[in-house]
Amino acid sequence: MLYESPIVRRFAGVDLGCAPAPDETTVLRFRHLLEEHELCGKILDTVNLYLESQGIRIGTGTIVDATIIHAPS
Secondary structure, eight states, rough: OTTTOOOOOHHOOOOOOSSSSOOOOHHHHHHHHHTTTTOHHHHHHHHHHHHHHOOOOOOOOOOOOOOOOOOOO
16 A cells, blocks of 8 residues: 555655655554554544544445456447
8 A cells, every 4th residue: 555555655654765665564563563552442542533623523434345347348
């Protein structure tokens, strides 16, 4: 995702002109550290409070796969 999306790179503070994006192992280790220290829920709560203070409310949603496939005409 970091290589494909400039928005995600900007959010993560990754500048591919200065250094490569972190690999999957680095990201997974970071995730495990967050889980080990029980920070995932706290981070989510903080993000939700910030969004709410900006008048944005996030509810449930649906992920839709928009894969384009070849089909006979």
